[in-house]
Amino acid sequence: MFPFINLHTHHKETNNNIVSIFNQDLNNFKNVLYYSIGIHPWFINSEQINTDLKQIETHIKSSQCLAIGECGLDKVCDTNFELQQEVFNKQIQLAKNTAKPMIIHCVKAFDKLIALKKQHPDIIMIIHGFNKNNILGKQLQKHGFYLSYGRHILSNNNLLEGINMQLLFLETDTSDINIQTIYTSAAKQLNVSLPALKKELVTNFKAVFKS
Numbered sequence: 001m002f003p004f005i006n007l008h009t010h011h012k013e014t015n016n017n018i019v020s021i022f023n024q025d026l027n028n029f030k031n032v033l034y035y036s037i038g039i040h041p042w043f044i045n046s047e048q049i050n051t052d053l054k055q056i057e058t059h060i061k062s063s064q065c066l067a068i069g070e071c072g073l074d075k076v077c078d079t080n081f082e083l084q085q086e087v088f089n090k091q092i093q094l095a096k097n098t099a100k101p102m103i104i105h106c107v108k109a110f111d112k113l114i115a116l117k118k119q120h121p122d123i124i125m126i127i128h129g130f131n132k133n134n135i136l137g138k139q140l141q142k143h144g145f146y147l148s149y150g151r152h153i154l155s156n157n158n159l160l161e162g163i164n165m166q167l168l169f170l171e172t173d174t175s176d177i178n179i180q181t182i183y184t185s186a187a188k189q190l191n192v193s194l195p196a197l198k199k200e201l202v203t204n205f206k207a208v209f210k211s
């Protein structure tokens with residue numbers, strides 16, 4: 001039996017049938033099996049950046065740290081966009097140096113993100129919480145991005161139409177919805193069986209995180 005993969009969550013997992021990547025809070029580190037760690041654009045504190053990066057550098061050496069993130073670019077939040085880019089670029093360098101994938105938060109900055117991906121084609125970039133239409137989704141996949149979908153697919157039943165399953169993940173993020181519910185909806189939209197979807201996402205997980 002293949003486990004469910006939850007690509008990104010802020011809740012600690014207790015179910016053995018689910019493999020989760022827990023998003024660490026830099027100020028409140030928790031003991032979990034797998035996690036990601038990074039500086040979110042919403043929470044950049046200019047006086048804290050170097051300390052935060054040092055902390056990420058320390059954790060990134062652990063085999064339990066699967067990715068850098070969530071980090072990224074957000075044109076709608078209050079953080080200065082130049083500063084966001086600076087902090088994101090530093091995390092891209094960390095990803096490059098450690099060969100770790102990145103879990104990315106992106107709001108209204110897809111052009112910038114595509115340009116960065118072109119500069120760093122070797123870095124695996126996963127856009128988490130993706131909720132845009134399948135035209136943009138397919139375009140991003142053509143550029144090599146993985147897309148991770150969450151609760152939005154429950155209220156919009158054609159987001160996954162034509163989406164490549166080999167570049168797909170599913171997640172719960174901050175919501176309390178079960179990952180199983182997200183999988184069931186995704187399988188329906190992709191017109192595949194639940195076991196086939198579970199198998200595919202385990203294959204993706206192994207390919208991306210080498211674990």
Ligand SMILES: [Zn+2]
Pocket residue numbers: 008010023070173174
């Ligand atoms: Zn999140």
